Amino acid sequence: MLRGDITAAIRNAVMNELAEVGYGRLSIEAVARRAGVGKTAVYRRWSNKLEMVLEIVSGVAERSVPMPDTGSFATDLQLTMFIVSKALQHRIASQIIPDLMAEAARNPKIAETLHRALRTHQTAVGETIVGQAVARGELPEGTDPGIAVDLMIGPLYWHLAVTRTPIDEDYLEKMANAVTAALKAAPAGPPAP
Amino acid sequence: MLRGDITAAIRNAVMNELAEVGYGRLSIEAVARRAGVGKTAVYRRWSNKLEMVLEIVSGVAERSVPMPDTGSFATDLQLTMFIVSKALQHRIASQIIPDLMAEAARNPKIAETLHRALRTHQTAVGETIVGQAVARGELPEGTDPGIAVDLMIGPLYWHLAVTRTPIDEDYLEKMANAVTAALKAAPAGPPAP
DNA sequence: TGACGTCGAAACGCAACCGTTGCGTCGTCG
DNA sequence: CGACGACGCAACGGTTGCGTTTCGACGTCA
Structure with a gap:
């Protein structure tokens, strides 16, 4: 089972990375690095940068x-x-x-x-x-x-x-x-x- | 002396490239390619992506x-x-x-x-x-x-x-x-x- | 205890781009 | 006509990121 705290760390890293460098420059390597996580963990959850960002952002936006x-x-x-x-x-x-x-x-x-x-x-x-x-x-x-x-x-x-x-x-x-x-x-x- | 038509081609390429991929993803290689020009010609005019974009954009904006x-x-x-x-x-x-x-x-x-x-x-x-x-x-x-x-x-x-x-x-x-x-x-x- | 699945780390081959350099061509000025 | 300089092209070594694979270490559940 995917560990929830890791997913949360990735989500958080994506938001911050997005804010700092923008979507265009956002890289999965940097996200993983920032979250203190292997790239493997990221790719196990999402298959794309686009898919990942969309899922995370729309999740946040629903508040x-x-x-x-x-x-x-x-x-x-x-x-x-x-x-x-x-x-x-x-x-x-x-x-x-x-x-x-x-x-x-x-x-x-x-x-x-x-x-x-x-x-x-x-x-x-x-x-x-x-x-x-x-x-x-x-x-x-x-x-x-x-x-x-x-x-x-x-x-x-x-x-x-x-x-x-x-x-x-x-x-x-x-x-x-x-x-x-x-x-x-x-x-x-x-x-x- | 730098040839004016080439400068114009580069300026044009920068604007279009900027519109298509954005500043973050804009690369000098792509600009040169699009303008039908060597990278040399670009680097002879500007030393930076930032410097180049700022000069060109503010030029256009003055209209x-x-x-x-x-x-x-x-x-x-x-x-x-x-x-x-x-x-x-x-x-x-x-x-x-x-x-x-x-x-x-x-x-x-x-x-x-x-x-x-x-x-x-x-x-x-x-x-x-x-x-x-x-x-x-x-x-x-x-x-x-x-x-x-x-x-x-x-x-x-x-x-x-x-x-x-x-x-x-x-x-x-x-x-x-x-x-x-x-x-x-x-x-x-x-x-x- | 043992099997399973996720974990981080590292490395893979590939591609793009960086900024620089050397080369041979071509146009222009004097 | 000759020199000069800008031109394109190609290649340089180096960096970054892609998406995948392999590895050993844990943690968890049965």
Whole structure:
């Protein structure tokens, strides 16, 4: 039987190696070395670098972000953005996510895995928050949850990716207010012609 | 003297190779092969993979995005977002930008180059558009151009990176309206306690 | 106690790439 | 026309990683 602690050591090594050198440069030799394990142990569990990374990453990604329900849209949104900004600033995540995104542009299997890991859950959270807010009358009927998710996460991600500096409270607050205002405005097209 | 057409062939090969395999896997041998050139020719121009890529990429990045001035903030913004979305969907750019972003998380020199290439010009455009709008009274005094830029670009980038599908006109319109609304709302903090 | 299966370590042949060097060719300038 | 320099090509020794195989050492269960 495969020893569980060894599997755990490998998983851990993969995540760290992925963060340090990226998928492109990740080698099974380095993973084994880092885990203090023989290559044999790795190949006994997975047959590929791709298969290994996908299995491990999607395993980690399944830990969901909590679903906020504070009773007020503004607070739900602020809370979610706070959690997301923390997650995006996590030492490992902040390296792995952009890396896998880049790799996803070349490798359909990575794209699919990443898409599942990120989009599926995001969509659920977005639809819930927006749905509740619409039911409460805080947001107009027909508000697009997809737009909402992109508005919530996109600026945070872009800012972090480009500036590489921590997001301060003030920024987060301004951004949350802006997004709230954006969604409270009419969801329809431009002013009628 | 170094022959210009060969330099151009190498530059071109680097961009394409970068798009196909990424910085991590880019090899000088492959670049030379692709350019139909000896390795010698490459090493005569640059001494490093890093040096080579930085020089070439920052050269390309200097082609600026035009500065819109249509007389209306909503139109300026819509136009800018249209241009940015087109740029982000460009075959080469859509591969290289995420890749270099991921690499920037590991390599300070790449981070600096990318930061200069992206942020500097964005900031200028943002400040101009917002400044004009404030002067016209379309946006409140004290609107933060940094927030504006992140709101304009972030959602587009995130959406494209995660879904990998083209951005349609409807999405762009909705998003532009949302961002306009976001910025027209009070720039100050949350409702006074 | 004995059989079984995983373990780490080491080595295998193979391939790719590193950065450098030497060679003979070709184009250009003076 | 002659010299110079950039060119391509090929080969250098060295490194790294692949995926596989063999080995002896443990640990576990019966």
